[in-house]
Amino acid sequence: MPDIHWGYGFPIGGVAATKVAGGGVISPGGVGFDISCGVRLLTAHVDRTALLHRLPALMDRLDGLIPRGLRRGGLWHLTGRAQLHEILRGGARYAVEQGHGVPRDLERCEDCGAVGDADHTQVGERALDRGAGQVGSLGSANHFLEIQAVDTVYDETCARAFGLRPGLVCVMIHCGSRGLATRSAPTTCGPWTP
Numbered sequence: 001m002p003d004i005h006w007g008y009g010f011p012i013g014g015v016a017a018t019k020v021a022g023g024g025v026i027s028p029g030g031v032g033f034d035i036s037c038g039v040r041l042l043t044a045h046v047d048r049t050a051l052l053h054r055l056p057a058l059m060d061r062l063d064g065l066i067p068r069g070l071r072r073g074g075l076w077h078l079t080g081r082a083q084l085h086e087i088l089r090g091g092a093r094y095a096v097e098q099g100h101g102v103p104r105d106l107e108r109c110e111d112c113g114a115v116g117d118a119d120h121t122q123v124g125e126r127a128l129d130r131g132a133g134q135v136g137s138l139g140s141a142n143h144f145l146e147i148q149a150v151d152t153v154y155d156e157t158c159a160r161a162f163g164l165r166p167g168l169v170c171v172m173i174h175c176g177s178r179g180l181a182t183r184s185a186p187t188t189c190g191p192w193t194p
Helices: 048-065 081-097 125-132 156-161 178-192
Strands: 039-049 144-149 168-175
Touching: 039 048, 048 144, 048 168, 081 125, 125 178
Parallel strands: none
Antiparallel strands: 039 168, 144 168
């Protein structure tokens, strides 16, 4: 799902149709700084009633475990710059291989978690420096992690495809590529920006 807030020109996740035959257009305002920023809904495979009495303790535990804010530090401590390049090259597939996810996660990711022709060598040094210490962190501003439960199903076919049912506990997360994108976007979009 696209991001859920206004960007610097477009709503994040917005799309503009252009005629390629007429020259097409790339709008830096449409591309924005929120590379890979979006909202994900993960099913927890537990019923709301089973979690209700444990929810306060769970929230306290999550509060202590999840790195967030502007500071550096994440759940994934990289072994070096080479591993960051592996993440950029392999995307979510690499994360799953390293134990930071499960294979079924990839089924619900665009391109199964990695864009085949992405060129990680185009990411500049400043972006790599900024992003290296933030892998596996939530971030700040409007980024969040929220424990939810399905209340009402409006489309049975769609709900079944995503494994959703009334009472099911889910985790909604809104996050992105953080400092890596913040440094990459000006470098990449610079030639198109007045």
